[in-house]
Amino acid sequence: MKELYLECQSGISGDMTVAALLDLGADEGVLRRGLASLSVDGYALRISRVKKQGIEAADFDVILEEGEHPHGHVHHVERHIHGQAHSYEAPHGEDVHPHEAAHGHEDHSYEAPHGENIHPYEAAHGHEDHSHGESHSHGEDRLFADGGHHHSHGEEGVHVHAGHEHGHTHPHSHVHRGLADILAIIEGGDLSCRAKALAAKIFHIVAQAESKAHGMPVEEVHFHEVGAVDSIVDIVGAAICLDNLDIGRVWCSPLCEGTGTVRCAHGIMPVPAPATANILAEHHIPVRLTDTEGERVTPTGAAIVAAVTDHFGAPAYMRVKKVGLGAGKRDYPAANLLRAYLIESGEEDAYHDEVEVITTDLDDMTGEQMGYAMERLFAAGAKDVHYTPVFMKKNRPGYCLTVLCAPELHEECIREIFKNTSAIGVRHVLQKRTKMKRDLQDVETKLGNITIKRCEYGEISKETVEYESAKKLADAKNIPLDEVFRVAKSEPLA
Structure with missing residues (x-):
């Protein structure tokens, strides 16, 4: 198995991770086939090359319905939590309200009663079969699948109709998936066992962080059907790519987070967002705060790091085999890139x-x-x-x-x-x-079998008798421990 080092100087998000792994050599065909096997529709993938501050990198984008939007990194998805407000994850580094991201104007704005945190969809509609001012059925919307019109629910699946009259019937099928539903989708996909297990682990981490943020059991955290698409694609996509690259050990630098606030559907929140902060705390992830405005570590990105990282910090020595760059969606003075190194343990690592x-x-x-x-x-x-x-x-x-x-x-x-x-x-x-490179070997002496520790550092070598082995032999022969060491040192230890 190979080793991976993630350098998160620009933070990390789900789509940046998938892009970096694709640039590192993950098979795009395997990724597409794996995602296509999931019982999830309403999206298309766009994988391309972009430049950040003149540096070329891979870009991974999930296009929902007909909206050719920049990828929204599940904040986490649209969360529908039994009447509570849900947050929204803007494109990496962009602090945007989901409604603003979808429409870019105030025509459908909604203001909750003072002091109340209300799910915008429920506040606007309050039911499933609702009316507006025109005939506009959405009951059969399925992206790029049915040949019909493709209605975008905004950049994160948030479709808020408020502040205007409801004068016509408007059937909607806004099913909200719980964690168990999403895990069933993952289990039903044509994925390797390893990819399924990793994707499930990442989703568990996100759901636990959300449940803590909202003060409710994990089982009660639900994800909006359309909004959850981004998170499923990012998380399962990352798991597929890691498995395809045969990554067995992951190193990760401390994460770099921005500053300021991020606007969510339930108000303005400080960076990092509540779910992200919970993941950082629960999994002891080192983070460095920068003076860059905006969110640079998303809940999905933090969850991926929590799930896969074996060591924080760069390896003392590494032999770099390949470098992959995954682009974030926002531009900063410094290139907004996640850099992934495919590394191999060299001889130096033994020392x-x-x-x-x-x-x-x-x-x-x-x-x-x-x-x-x-x-x-x-x-x-x-x-x-x-x-x-x-x-x-x-x-x-x-x-x-x-x-x-x-x-x-x-x-x-x-x-x-x-x-x-x-x-x-x-x-x-x-x-x-x-340190000296060490190797344990069993050798035969006239007293019996003894374990020898052989140590070497370049041309320098040493041999020592393992104490526990010598003690066991001394007890078995009922002879002094010193006698075992004397015999071991006097005989050639081939």
Whole structure:
């Protein structure tokens, strides 16, 4: 399997991710066939080449009905949550109300009673069979499929008729899909098991973030039929491309988010949007706020990062095989691009990595308590644990506890420290590490089988006897441990 590094200097969204993966070499035919197998219609795909600040990149766009609109990145989709207002995701970096994006004027504006957050569709209609001022049936709208007229529900599927008289019958089939419905669509598609599982995982992350934002169970979060198309295409599309590229390990830079506010159907919200903020917090995603106006990290983009990332930050060393660029929809002073690197572990990776170093000083724990804390930290996955005698303030004797762990395990190790020691604070820093390449081998001696650790760094090599192996042999033979080490060192270890 290959490794992927996502460089998110311009943020990340669903369509930017798909575009970058296509530019990286994902098979467009596989993507189109996979998406076509889903029981979702009302859209067409446009995959093209664009330039951002003179840099060419891939562009992935979902065109809903007849609206040739810039891709709207599910904010998340249009959310219909039992009468509550739902938010809207404008094209990447554009802070636009869905109604404004669809019409560009105020003809159909709607103002909720002061202090009330009301779903604009419900507020305008309040029912399914509603009237306007002209005969205009929408009951059979299916994009590019039925040969009839293709009515756009705005750039995010928001079709708000308010502020005018309703004088005619206007049947609508605004079905709202719940998470279970969307998961069933994914399961019914002609996709690999891996792509299905990843798409479902991403949707779960989005739904959980939305349920927290709106204070209701995940099962009650619903997605508007037309608005959900963007999210399904982006999320399933990203899963198909990652699977097609055979990505097994993902690195991701800290995300860069904009500043200011974003206008949603339920009002003006600060950036990042509530769902995005929930995903960042729940999954401990590092983020750097920039002074760029607008939203640069969308809920879908954050959910993709949360679902696929194994390590945050760039690898200490990487051999770049290919670079893919995915374009965002808005122009900034700097090129609005997601850069994806297809990388391969080289020989250098065996010698270099990064470790989290966690330290804390303790002056009120016994040796037995320190020993137990050490055991728990090793059980949590720490690479090494040691404590050093120190003299603290007021000349109190104590210990400096030091823990080395993989970056992705630092939170778990910190929890174990707080749980099993008297510490009320820790210091932690990510450090680069140079190490010898290690390999364990079983060798036969006159005493029996012993495990040897062979280490090398270029032309330098070392061999050591693994303690646990030597201890096991000493116990089995009922001989001193030193005898096992002496025999192991005296015999050639071929």
